[in-house]
Amino acid sequence: MSIEPFNRLVKLAARAFYDDITTKGDNQPKTGRSDNRGIAVVVLDALSRRQWVREEDLAKDLKLHSKQLRRTLRFFEEEKLVTRDHRKETAKGAKIFSAAVAATADGQQHTKEGEEKIKLHTHSYCCLDYAQIYDVVRYRLHRMRKKLKDELEDKNTVQEYVCPNCGKRYNALDALQLISLEDEYFHCESCNGELVAESDKLASQDVGDGDSNARRQRREKLKDMLQNMEVQLKPLMEQINRVKDLPAPEFGTLQAWEARAHAQRRAENGESSAMDPSKSSHGLGYGGTPMPFLGDTKVEVDFGNEGKGNDVKSEADITGQKILPPWMIKQGMNLTKEQRGEVKQEAKMDGTLAAPEYSDDKKSNAEDNDKAFQDEYFKAYYAALIKRQEEEAAKSRQVGMKSKRDLNEGDEGEDNVDWQEAPVAGDANGNYKVNDLNVEADATAEDEDDIDWEES
Amino acid sequence: MFFHIVLERNMQLHPRHFGRNLRENLVAKLMKDVEGTCSGQHGFVVAITGIENIGKGLIRDGTGFVSFPVKYQCVVFRPFKGEILEAVVTMVNKMGFFAEAGPVQIFVSNHLIPDDMEFQSGDMPNYTTSDGSVKIQKDSEVRLKIIGTRVDATEIFCIGTIKDDFLGVINDPASV
Ligand SMILES: [Zn+2]
Numbered sequence: 001m002s003i004e005p006f007n008r009l010v011k012l013a014a015r016a017f018y019d020d021i022t023t024k025g026d027n028q029p030k031t032g033r034s035d036n037r038g039i040a041v042v043v044l045d046a047l048s049r050r051q052w053v054r055e056e057d058l059a060k061d062l063k064l065h066s067k068q069l070r071r072t073l074r075f076f077e078e079e080k081l082v083t084r085d086h087r088k089e090t091a092k093g094a095k096i097f098s099a100a101v102a103a104t105a106d107g108q109q110h111t112k113e114g115e116e117k118i119k120l121h122t123h124s125y126c127c128l129d130y131a132q133i134y135d136v137v138r139y140r141l142h143r144m145r146k147k148l149k150d151e152l153e154d155k156n157t158v159q160e161y162v163c164p165n166c167g168k169r170y171n172a173l174d175a176l177q178l179i180s181l182e183d184e185y186f187h188c189e190s191c192n193g194e195l196v197a198e199s200d201k202l203a204s205q206d207v208g209d210g211d212s213n214a215r216r217q218r219r220e221k222l223k224d225m226l227q228n229m230e231v232q233l234k235p236l237m238e239q240i241n242r243v244k245d246l247p248a249p250e251f252g253t254l255q256a257w258e259a260r261a262h263a264q265r266r267a268e269n270g271e272s273s274a275m276d277p278s279k280s281s282h283g284l285g286y287g288g289t290p291m292p293f294l295g296d297t298k299v300e301v302d303f304g305n306e307g308k309g310n311d312v313k314s315e316a317d318i319t320g321q322k323i324l325p326p327w328m329i330k331q332g333m334n335l336t337k338e339q340r341g342e343v344k345q346e347a348k349m350d351g352t353l354a355a356p357e358y359s360d361d362k363k364s365n366a367e368d369n370d371k372a373f374q375d376e377y378f379k380a381y382y383a384a385l386i387k388r389q390e391e392e393a394a395k396s397r398q399v400g401m402k403s404k405r406d407l408n409e410g411d412e413g414e415d416n417v418d419w420q421e422a423p424v425a426g427d428a429n430g431n432y433k434v435n436d437l438n439v440e441a442d443a444t445a446e447d448e449d450d451i452d453w454e455e456s
Numbered sequence: 457m458f459f460h461i462v463l464e465r466n467m468q469l470h471p472r473h474f475g476r477n478l479r480e481n482l483v484a485k486l487m488k489d490v491e492g493t494c495s496g497q498h499g500f501v502v503a504i505t506g507i508e509n510i511g512k513g514l515i516r517d518g519t520g521f522v523s524f525p526v527k528y529q530c531v532v533f534r535p536f537k538g539e540i541l542e543a544v545v546t547m548v549n550k551m552g553f554f555a556e557a558g559p560v561q562i563f564v565s566n567h568l569i570p571d572d573m574e575f576q577s578g579d580m581p582n583y584t585t586s587d588g589s590v591k592i593q594k595d596s597e598v599r600l601k602i603i604g605t606r607v608d609a610t611e612i613f614c615i616g617t618i619k620d621d622f623l624g625v626i627n628d629p630a631s632v
Binding site (some may be wrong): 157158172173174175179184185197 | 549566615
């Protein structure tokens with residue numbers, strides 16, 4: 001698979017269709033100095049030498065103002081030649097991208113995440129969409145040819161009719177008024193003469209010479225245009241034909257491309273045998289082109305994860321003191337509304353911050369607070385027990401089940417899993433209410449087990 | 457193309473309709489007056505689908521008629537140049553054929569009928585291909601493209617073509 005024929009197609013199309021395109025802000029005066037015709041071609045050529053590229057970098061490479069480049073790219077996006085992607089990145093991410101562009105990807109880009117300022121900027125990336133370019137160019141050629149041919153053949157023109165007697169002219173839009181009931185011809189409204197369609201050569205020679213002259217000239221012009229088009233665009237059409245059966249280079253979305261680049265680099269470095277090297281080289285190795293952006297992608301990906309983890313950790317630190325230990329969570333679920341409110345808070349946090357770091361941190365904090373809360377917990381728990389015995393059995397059953405699970409997991413070393421599960425189980429509490437009316441006794445027994453364990 | 461739009465109209469109501477059925481009378485009269493009409497601006501009013509608002513009536517001096525400003529929702533049909541329509545052929549002659557798509561009349565002149573179709577006169581004038589496989593006559597259904605519209609204040613007339621890809625007869629009653 002080669003990218004070269006497609007690049008040639010891009011270059012030909014650029015010169016054929018976008019040579020005199022100017023992209024200007026509306027407020028700029030159209031002076032000779034600000035004439036930027038030809039920029040479009042330069043940009044397309046530059047893109048044909050790249051894959052996904054950050055637009056700022058491209059602007060730098062082309063020594064263009066980034067605004068001007070963006071305008072050109074937006075134009076090409078509308079023309080469906082270019083795909084663009086915008087995403088928020090930190091300043092550090094951008095720096096790393098730049099470093100990677102210098103092809104110094106050595107995978108040692110992990111800086112301390114803690115120093116990172118989490119400030120996001122939107123960066124835009126762009127890339128040629130070869131498959132679509134092929135279609136767009138073909139469609140454009142087809143439309144051009146069809147338009148000229150249609151006009152040449154009077155395809156979409158309104159038929160005109162002339163009365164040979166009085167010279168009055170009509171067109172097809174008058175048809176309703178012109179039909180006669182006697183025969184199958186149109187008749188003149190004023191003299192009832194039989195109308196002739198003007199395109200009939202003989203008739204048009206008789207009447208309205210000036211008009212048919214203009215018409216003939218127009219036809220000549222159209223014919224010339226069609227001919228010129230066929231001649232001038234011949235290289236482009238030939239290239240289209242050459243490319244026809246070739247698979248178009250496909251870079252995929254920015255994310256997919258980065259992931260692939262990442263995988264390939266890993267494979268090259270022998271870091272990972274899990275990645276499929278054949279797949280990545282299949283996607284990227286056009287003509288053995290070196291991939292300058294491989295390193296940064298790795299860093300980008302890593303950064304995303306670690307940044308998030310970091311974020312989570314800090315938040316957990318701040319809120320550590322306020323977080324109720326998991327005991328309270330369970331209790332709250334079973335008991336009063338106040339506690340439920342607290343639980344809701346907890347549950348929300350659990351939902352958003354699901355990273356493992358979070359659990360570790362929280363655990364240490366939680367253990368500090370365990371003692372203080374355990375007493376409270378027991379009080380509330382016993383109160384609940386009494387209350388529950390009066391309540392319907394299902395609820396007790398549910399608590400029992402949950403407690404049992406807690407017991408097991410506690411034995412396994414206070415896995416963080418039960419912390420996160422606890423609110424879920426609690427939430428589901430109500431749902432089980434109706435189901436297990438006949439297991440009250442068991443449940444109570446299990447509850448007592450649970451308590452024993454907690455006391456120990 | 458069909459549109460669902462809100463239009464306004466001043467309805468004159470005879471005093472005999474006043475009473476508790478005033479609103480019903482007003483709506484019934486509106487439907488009778490408006491449905492099936494054509495305005496150049498909005499196209500053909502196909503159906504009234506709802507009443508938005510009936511304003512305060514104004515008694516006319518001398519007659520006792522009351523005029524109500526009525527805002528109503530309706531479905532309109534407005535043909536456009538370039539639109540593809542399916543239509544039923546109503547008349548065929550040497551100059552071409554006429555067809556109807558709902559309320560719209562369309563004329564297709566003979567130079568916009570494919571060149572391989574020839575006019576055959578007779579009891580049932582028609583356009584037929586040389587091998588006789590395709591025939592356009594009265595009641596044939598055709599798919600056509602509108603290439604021109606004449607919009608008057610109260611009338612819309614279209615001219616169409618079947619000389620393009622995927623246009624032409626879609627259902628021939630003779631062959632069914
Ligand atoms: Zn005449």
